Amino acid sequence: MTFTKAQDVINYLYSLPKLHDKADLSYIKRVLAFLGNPQDQIKTIHVTGTNGKGSTSYYLSSLLQKAGQKTGLFVSPYVFEFNERIQLNGQNISDNKLVEVANTVEAALTAICQIDSQFSLVTFEYEVVMAFLYFSLEKCDYAVIEVGIGGEHDKTNVITPEISVITTVGLDHEKIIGPTIEDIAREKSGVIKKNRPVILGNIPQKVLPIIEQKAKSEHATVKLLGRDFTVSDEKQLLYKDHSQKISFLPKPLVEGYDIGVAVQAFSLLDLTLSASDIQDAINHTVVPGRxxxxxxxxxxxLDGAHNIQAVHNLLDFAHHEQKKRHGQIRILIMMMKDKDIAQVFDLFKPTDQVYLTTINYPRAAKQDDFPAWVQERYPYFSDWQTSYLNLKQASQTNDILLVTGSFYLVGEVLQREKHNARSRN
Known part of the structure; x- marks a missing residue:
């Protein structure tokens, strides 16, 4: 097969299976080896965590670029277009390059299949191989790699990074890497590599020993938020470690933790940036949908919070803001049917005005996918555009409107706002 258009590549990727029968890395390693192990030809930073890994990855990418490094970035999910998943110096991979690397991967698969006719890649493996190949061909100095799910068994875990990062540990994807938070911590600690430092963010005390023990066994230096570096929410966001103090524009503290983790990780690299350059890089970073x-x-x-920890953090921030604004909180939420829907809705206050919606996507929860008590308590609107417009119009100056539950809904809203802005101009 030979691809000629980017959309053909994307359609093909979505037609592939999502999982293998066994959750190991043998398939992706075989293809990467055939391609000359492009992942070993670039320096990498590996980022995992239940929440905050995308934001941390974007902040790290900005810092590396500010330091003059040719920087790759692999993230998921995308908000506007698939090409966001693979970036170079803040620019999405072009359609032509996407087709080029996909055809190279496809040629490798064809050759392997001549020996092993049953061999194939799943969607995420194919995407990871394309990313590593692209970064290698472009001769990146560094690539920031965000895991898909977990750590040890994630398809990105074929690298020996300069630094590993674990932003948070909470409940999400329990059926795949759980069921307990201890199981999830063990899985995420799989990104820790021998003699390579690991940065730990907002880690619950009950699972911190699991991660620290893994680091000890790998002789990996640990830098821990709250011990080796701190982030505080004063008039501005303030980062401190043993050698520097840097303030940033005000942001929710939970976002500040991601900034702190990124700055701490960057400080361990053999690169130099002044405090003002770090400040500038962070302040000008836009994390889509976060x-x-x-x-x-x-x-x-707009926030793509889609699990208990992320929604809890978002609501904490919104309720804190509400005390200052004395307004009403309205929440438009759409969730995937395989998420912890009931537990998320336990987080809302009786005074929150919550509205359920959906989008045209196979995994998106429809009305009957919500628990009966959720359906009884909150109104459901199948047309997200009308419900978003109505809530926007109903909101007064001091009110707060949250759009959350999924990056897919956030992406739809951003696309709508972008289209409307173009129309006005």
Missing amino acids: YQVLQNNPLII
């Missing part, structure tokens, strides 16, 4: 403020009066925030 605490993204569309407007301030009323305050409209």
